[in-house]
Amino acid sequence: MPFPTAAFRRPLATLVEGITLRAPAQALPVPPASDRSVWDPRAGSADRIGIDDLVARAGGERATPWPQPRASDAARVHRDGDRTAWEDAAFERQRRLSRAAVAAAATLDETWIDEVVDGVVLLCEQSSWCWPAHDDTRSVHGSVLATVTDPFVDLGAGEVVAQLAWIDHLLGEQLDARAPRLRARIRHEARTRVFAPFQRRRDWHWIGLDGDVHNWNPWIHGNVIVAALRLLDRPDEAIERDRIVALAVEGLDRYVAVLPADGAIDEGYAYWWNGAARALEALDVLAHATDGAVDTTAVTALRETVAFPHRSHLGGDWFVNHADGQARPPADQPWHALHRAARRHGDTAAAALAASHRRPGTPAATEREGLGRLLRGLTDPAWVLASPAPPPLPRDVWLPSTQVFLARERAGSSDGLALVAKGGHNGEHHNHNDVGAVVVAVDGVPVLVDAGRPTYTAATFGPDRYDIWTMQSAWHNVPVVRGVTQPAGADAVARDAHAEATDDLAVFRVDLADAYPDAGLASWRRRAALDRTRGRIEIDDAWHFSDDAPTADDTRAHLLVAGEVTLERGGARVVPIEGARPVRLRWPSDIKVTAEVRELDDPLLTEVWGERLTHLALPLASRTHVQLTVELDTPTEDLR
Template identity: 40%
Template sequence: MADLLLPPAQSLPVLDVALFDAPTIRGLTERAADDRARPWPTLLASGYARYFRDGDRDAYEQLLWERTDRLTRTAVLAAATRDPAWIDAAADGVLLFCEQSTWCWPAHDDSHARHGSVLPTVTSPYLDLGAGEVAMQLAWIDHLLGPLFDTAMPGLRARIRYEVDRRVLTPFETRRDWHWLAEPLSNWSPWIHGNVLVAALRLVDDTARRDRLVRLIADGLDRYAASLPPDGAIDEGYSYWWNGACRLLEAYDLLAYASNGALGDATAWPALRETVAFPHRLHLGGNWYVNHADGWARPPLSQPWHALHRAARLFGDREAEAHAAAHRNPSAPVLDESQGLGRLLTALTDPAWQAAAHPPTASPAPTPGLTPTPIPADADADADADADAPNAPDLVEFPQGVSTNSTRSRQTPTPALTSNPNPRDLGESAFGTDTSSTRSRLTPTPAAAPAPPPPDLAEQPLAADTNPTRSRQSSTPTLTSNPNPRDLGESAFGTDTSSTRSRLTPTPAAAPAPSTPDLAEQPLGANTNPTRSQRPPAPTPSLRDLGENALGTDTNPTRSQQSAQPTAAPAPATPDLAEQPLGADANPTRSQQSAQPTAAPAPATPDLAEQPLGANANPTRSRESAVGRGVGVDVWFPSTQVLVRRGGRVALAVKGGHNGENHNHNDVGSVIVALGGVPVVVDPGRPTYTRETFGADRYSIWTMRSSWHNTPTILGLEQLDGREYAAADVRVGDGGISLELSHAYGMGGSWRRTASLDHDVVLVRDEWELGGGGTSLIHYVLAGSVSVGDGFAEVVALESAGRLILSWEPAVTCAVTVRELDDPMLGDVWGERLTRLDIDVTGLGPSGSLELTVKEQR
């Protein structure tokens, strides 16, 4: 491998400050205006110890992330201006991190468990998301400002290398019992591996050691890629995609650059082709997405859209590329510092991303090339055969124009996004102790045709040791610009570091992607500004938060059966899905390794004349409707059992799955209903992380419980947490989905839910056969202004999206529970409160049914 890698001085992309766009530099300058007049944030022992004293982790982390963001903007401004004052300020920030006792976040450090200490043990540094982030940041700063530091602050670069080695590289190489190396893998794996990759490529001069480190990293990346289901779904949902699959794509991008395309071939993985479409497949409208688990329904505006744009270009996915481009506002920064220095530098030096903006007056238009595809008689067999094909089977994305109308953006009734979750918030998950490396993939990467080289950037190297002549060589894959060190993904691997199957031999470049026609989508409007300049003092959840799952005893392995990839059973000759039912003990998440995410059949009627959906089912696209707000295709993700159906103005999402997923909420059978792209029947998401979030008391938090999802409470019982508490006998058919919920409650009897959408009318039917006594309620959580009468509730949706009427049998009583939202993680999305309907069906007897109808009130 040593022969494949460029030397450290050339292994990160050449950074041309001439490409730094004015809006981004202007935004950084505005936010940094008073930086030099005030002290750097101070991290105190008492703040760190709070996690162990009262469970508060946010106070310390907010100061840490403020320090991190300040260093990022200072470093970029130092490079852009070469102002000695900014160079000194960047050196000050670097030394502060070098002298910081720990780079680990309090909730992750094992010093308390191993040594009984509430403070970090500096002699045994812990490698978590936070430590990887700092190592990445310092490596990029060394690349960006190295020669300037040599002149202004000799000796500082040696200190960087010493601290990164001591805190990150040596622990990574020598300690192989990290929980994030064990299966089931989560987004910690690509996140940490990607950050370590940046540090190893840039800061390690010893050729043999660099070779060992990169082999371990490549193995970890490959193992995470192998763990992804063929449909590309992420069980944590859309929010966590950015710090899981996206970080993997960015890491492969960097590895390809550092090896001139010999390594890091993302196109060799069919699941990665599918996961590039995952964000827009869950898009509801505007800034709203289908959310599950700890994800947000309205994620932060500052997302690394450039990374999705780059990956979409690599795979030739026009719809994903268009969806990303719709978030590119030419008058706004390309990204802000909350996403990390690596991601910011990548966005700043990607000409295709900077040119991706669309005219503000453009109207959504149908995306060319998307036409209805009938279900073939051998749909499943075809999908299985195509799974390994370079160009993948029919992608089931809906056209970019869906629900991106900017006229409704951020109207008065909608709560402002005051907190800005960033990569620091999105990465944590629990894992077991299995460190098997059987999927390490250390074999040569399959060949692919050369990709057309990007246009020469005419970069001017900032570092004297940087070679600009090879910055965009033709052998480099399309994704060549530097991925963010925070995003460079990695995967879990164990003590077996065998190189027998790793993709560490030269790989031919990828086939040329089809040219993408100019896409004239509407911009998302002023509310898409990714800066955080108007952020109030509320706690700032960050991407750093989006990676945490229970590290405590309440966690459930969710991907432990990732290696199995069953072959899809042949589909019947008719559009009906004649699969075998999923039993109570079936793994409803990632066992369906052969299924591609495809559109569910469009209904001729709301009736569900479906047949049981088997583990290998691959419902094939049968409908794609015109582009417009709330209009698109229907999508079914077999691996997570998530169905999304879209009508003209109303959309329905239903989740099956199980209660042992990463960042799990007890939500089997829950439904989401959106009007005009805005959720009305909602999944609340999650509050600010505390010690309880990933401990034994997780399910005492109201947002995690089934009673605050759109599910029933049966005979006084709520759903239980664990993989075995799952949907059963799941059927997807002509109107929607039908599934058995009783197993999620660990009870006998039957509770079957059927949910369908037809002509913008949602019908949810619950039928039960129960034994014993107790109160049974059906809950619906609503966002907006709610009025309730006998047998109905009217909701005025957020963002003036319209009115929905929920109606049921008037004789069935309904209580109303109002939940005031004092946590900014929830209030920033939903406003001051959520309202829950508690429909009491106890009086209907041990055997009965209830239908709920949801439609727009015009």
Template identity: 50%
Template sequence: MWARLPAPDVADRDFWTADRVAADCRSALATADAERGTPWPQPLASHYARFFRDGDRTAYESRVAARHARLTRATLAALLDPRTDRVDEVVDGVLLLCEQSTWCWAAHDDTFDRFGRVTPTITEPYLDLGAGEVAAQLAWIDHLLGPALDERAPGVRRRIRQETRTRVLRPFTERRDWWWLGVDHPIMNWSPWIQGNVLAANLALEDDPDRRRAVSALVAEGIAAYWTSLPADGGVDEGYHYWWQGAARALEAQDLLGFAGIEPDPASLDRIRATVAFPHSMHLGGDWYVNVADGAARPLATWPWNVVHAWAVRTGDAAAAQHAASYRGLPGGLFDERASLPRAVRMLSDPAWADASDGAPPLVPSAVFPSTGVAVARSGAGETRGLAVSVKGGHNGENHNHVDVGSVIVALDGVPVVVDAGKPTYRAGTFGPDRYELWVVRGDWHNVPRVRGVEQAPGGQFGARAFEAPPAADSRPWRVRLDLAGAYPVGGLEHWWREVVLDRAAPAVTVADTWSFADAPDTHASGESDARDAAASPPDGRTAWHWLLAGDVTLTPGSAVVRFAPQGGPTSPRELTITWDPAAADAELDVRELDDPELTAVWGEHLTRLRLTARTTAPSGTFLVTMRPTGSGSLEVV
């Protein structure tokens, strides 16, 4: 029989009883056995309606994710030993999904906009990320456990096909105006994420060979369009976090297309080769990564590094392969944030990943992505000790955008200390007209200045006017220079040059802002200071520099000492000292208590903003901030 998907099914007992597979699944198996016989997670109509009533996404989505996770564990348990009670558990989970009124997440459903309803409209299924995830999970279950399902629960596979055809496969082919296909909207991570899942459902569940070929061809076109949308240098404006839900999803879809006999064209392969280098280029040390946009600095999930490893080997990127393989020996390597069955099974059944030799990550000395204006450098190649710095240029209309043109992140011994707060828990307003009222998104809580009382503005027209960065192999003092003036709606602002230098020998990071105005010093486009954050906005329109710091901060005249001891990971015994000219700026600390679980999981209970307010409104000048490990070299103000 034709193999529908590229993994051994339950009939391959040599594979599923192998010691390595059993060891990798040990934790999932123990949890599955403990769960069996207990009530399943139950998303209710009231949970779904909360998004439309009070903006809460978590009540519904967390229960959906928990249901997926349990079914994934149940499936792995049944594959290891397909006894009747384990297969029955899978059947129960499958039928619960088939009987769910919608597979769409409430935050994406158009039922309220179109019909004014807070419950799903089952006759108008919406094809979103959630629907694609259910379809793919059912497709892989059908492929993996098909014989066991036929023997134990005749009819359940027919039900899987019926529901998937109605909710996913038909909407995909009959509606070609989905915005995530690039119709009147830039292509972003939804496109490969959904289309890869559609492809899995098509290969496993579509019995008509003509329709199967047609859907595969449509997906191939869509994935090629996604690769075309990425810049040639491999940069991703959504950053490291969404690389895994965009580029990685496209790589997984490309694997399935290859299994179906459709290989990437040369142009797509060039983009693949470039983007495979992105994750390790963003690595600071340990489990810390440069985060921009809606991204966490410390991933809250374990990503499928086997995908990176396979494509790095295929494209000849030794550093990317080495970085991916460094995760091979770590525990908990099967599941992503949605407890994805496809990702778990593909990892288990990848022989090259099974044989990969784990070791130290490469920790490249620097990387530059001109397309997105992102540059990263560290004190020395192959080591976390010392300083690492990143600079973000680009513009303020990017995917999952934060107002952060010119923002700087500084890590000490691989741990970020001068930070980007990152991704908040999503709610209704996160992507609505009030997005830029969220503190975590605003410029005042990124490491950029508020110029004459004016915050950076959102929108693609507000961005860096220039971005100058050294070649990635440059070993001299590393220097990035960009003009931030275009990011500010401030009248008379001619230039705002920000120069960031990493002196590897010192070691030290310096950030020098040099500005020039053509007008009188108290004139700006907005007419008055933005009052959303009174602390960040001096009433007389003076400029304030902001530095968001993790951990505990001690302020003295002309300096701040920062010590960050993150929970659950390695920490540096050293502190970072930040210095400036105390005659040029007044310093204050604003402590931001954190109550968002996605932020506290990364940073702990609080973040602190160091606010340096200029004492004058000079039409031109330079302000310099220096950061270095406490006790290393001179701490005198330069």
């Protein structure tokens, strides 16, 4: 197998030299439907509860029309910026097909096989597998619809080709009997839409040739590996199969090469699932396809990134969120993928976080994240039979690569206060302008918050990105200095960020001056500390200007608060969402705070925060220092 060697020395290169791939029919790590010891719903080892749930839901929709992504909705990306109308229909079409595929594997019923045939043909006849928001057809061809003679390989194309490969692997024998030559159609479309352009064009931005490697890289390369392993199965395609898998591994190597030694993801926890987790899953498939010859457990960054989810956990369904991540992502993540990676890398804490989400009597996996993830979860006995465990909730976490610090009152418990602070820079992936931002949680629930992101539109990744309020530093828990907010770009950067922790005190320090290059700052030193002995968080800011001018009213501290806020002299009482205990915020009593209630109407925000967030602005005129504190509320306290 012609993997690169001397010219391309990266973490994976030496691990894949000279390996031999299994035959296509045995290359994917899921038994086919013909293996009734796994798929028989009465006696098989696959998750019976999950299969029964999928069959029931699939049965309820079988007589209904298939979702239809429409051309007019695809064009909306270029007309009004809406991308969800097309994507929602396309995603639900694929999820329906995944449900039908499992129903067919479990029952071998011809009516379910026909349902799979219908879904496969719909995908084969869909003009493009690329999500319209990603296609370059407008810039290259002047078209608002896909150019079928010049397909673009993106996340969507990768997801479809992998789904078809998993179906071919799972139900190939049944498809040959029920719809002869359909599998040849699958292979034709895979070659035309993915294999040929993947090899022909090597300027895909997600390959990372410019050094900017992001989560698309492992997501797409992992899906290409799955598709090539299964669908390139003719003897005369063996060399091409090796070449495509080698190119995909070379691409994965670029991702692993820039993954920091601490395993942190600058896009945050929510993107770990479709970045580092995708890399771990792709390498797990490759380990199976090579009979274990590919063993990446010694790669430090991969081992450490397995720990990233539990190092980002606040409690319950709440996680540290930066960039475009949500503070409370959907709870039904593919936890089996984390569990499997934790077992492979011997990380018991990571396995415990995954197991804390295993609910006996509920399905072991869902179709929301793709057919491959669904099949892996349903057929992983260690996951299906896993017992619930308490999450690890480490007391202190410091990730130097992203300069993110998390401290809670005690290990193993979300009770009380937790502090999150970050340095970093404003050129991170899916960046928000948030250098120096703090988040405070009580009982695991954020109260001083990072709003996250609204629904993606065409503007989200265009020149107007920072017109979106959630991306701006004025809507994060950082100051506005002389009316100046933080700009985007890696030059807006934290200085001297560091953290330290003892049994009594956890402290994060940073200088924010370089994050405000046009504000004339000599320094803006922020100290955020959790005093464990007093159950108190302190946020101290001290600053001075290069011109020694006094501070004016256009310099303000900002706080974004989730919950019911009652302003009082010298502070505010906040009743957080989700039933967490009330807290009191305190600041100097002569500061006249203004509060702006931000009504929320975007579902990605309301499903996390409810109907509103409150934005507090604290004018800092004539000051060179201010302290804000957060403590649990007690009934006897009186701020009057």
